Amino acid sequence: MDHLRQVLLRWYEANGRSFPWRDEGRSPYELIVTEVLLQRTRAGVVGEFWGGFFQAYPDWCKLAAATQEELSFFLRPLGLWRRRADTLRHLAQVMVCRRGCWPKQRDDLEDLPGVGQYIANAALLLCHDERHPLLDTNMARLLERYFGSRKLADIRDDPYLQELAYRLVRCGEPKAVNWAVLDYAAMVCRPRNPECQDCQARGRCEYAMNT
Ligand code: SF4
Numbered sequence: 510m511d512h513l514r515q516v517l518l519r520w521y522e523a524n525g526r527s528f529p530w531r532d533e534g535r536s537p538y539e540l541i542v543t544e545v546l547l548q549r550t551r552a553g554v555v556g557e558f559w560g561g562f563f564q565a566y567p568d569w570c571k572l573a574a575a576t577q578e579e580l581s582f583f584l585r586p587l588g589l590w591r592r593r594a595d596t597l598r599h600l601a602q603v604m605v606c607r608r609g610c611w612p613k614q615r616d617d618l619e620d621l622p623g624v625g626q627y628i629a630n631a632a633l634l635l636c637h638d639e640r641h642p643l644l645d646t647n648m649a650r651l652l653e654r655y656f657g658s659r660k661l662a663d664i665r666d667d668p669y670l671q672e673l674a675y676r677l678v679r680c681g682e683p684k685a686v687n688w689a690v691l692d693y694a695a696m697v698c699r700p701r702n703p704e705c706q707d708c709q710a711r712g713r714c715e716y717a718m719n720t
Contacts, residue, residue, distance in 0.1 A: 510676050513655055514686060516710045521689035524696070528556050531688060537611045537636045538569055538604075544631045545596055545623060550587050552695070558586055569609055572601035596623035611636055626665045640683040642674035647694035648687075652677070654698060654716035 529535075530543040546555045546562070565583065566572045572580075577594055584590035584597075599622035604611075611632065612618050618629040630641040642648060649664050652673045661667040678686050697704045703716070711717040 510673075512713055513710055514677060514680060516708075517689040517693055518682065518685060520693060520697070520709070521685060524692070525688060526552065526692050526695075528552060529559050535635075537632070538609070539563060540635045541600075541611070541628065541632055542566075542572070542597065544628050544635075545593060545600070546587060548593075548627075549589060552691070554587060569601045569604040572597055573605045575601075599623065613637060634678075634683060634687065638683075640675070640678050640680075642678045643687045643691065644670065644674040648674060648677075648690045650700060651690055651694045651698045654703070655710060655714045657715050 530539060535543075542563075543555070543559070546558070562583070566575065575583075575594075575598060577591075577598060580594035580598060581590045584593050587593065603621055612621070613633075615629050615633070618624050618632055619626070624632070627643065627645060631643060633639040634641045634643065644664055646664070649659070649670055652670060653659055656673055659667040659670045664670055677690070680686060697708055705711050705714070705717040705720070708714070708717065
């Protein structure tokens with residue numbers, strides 16, 4: 510695990526992508542809404558849309574006051590606009606009632622509209638600096654290629670994958686490791702044609718050793 514983490518962090522330092530939501534000092538509002546925007550959407554697409562969105566909706570109050578039609582129209586370039594508009598409006602309405610106070614406990618987080626395991630982990634990692642993995646299909650692919658396949662279909666329920674993901678981010682730079690995985694999975698350990706010949710992890714990677 511240490512070897513894989515070091516490879517990822519070294520690579521990220523030289524090649525990691527820069528996005529506005531990774532800048533220091535972003536508010537919980539910006540961080541969490543961004544995670545909703547990133548769901549099933551390429552980060553580059555969200556990057557182009559990001560500035561305009563937060564200019565139009567700079568806080569929970571503005572977002573809560575938006576109509577479903579207005580927000581759906583605004584979100585069209587990202588796809589899944591109706592579902593996303595619905596989630597964001599309901600979340601914003603709850604957050605206005607909570608006076609913008611973002612919960613610190615997982616159970617309370619997962620009670621919020623549109624917040625499942627992934628966004629709860631993102632909130633604990635990004636807003637509270639806790640060591641949680643952004644375990645999605647990309648992180649799962651990289652971990653499974655390197656260590657071997659999971660047993661259960663659903664990432665959220667698979668104890669083997671969950672354990673690997675938590676071990677990976679158990680270090681002094683959990684945010685950087687998570688972002689390194691996202692970028693590495695998008696640019697090197699891609700779903701198709703991973704660039705194993707250029708990957709510094711190939712010597713210990715199950716996938717590379719068996720193909
Ligand atoms: S060797 Fe290939 S499959 Fe293994 S981590 Fe690197 S890019 Fe991914």
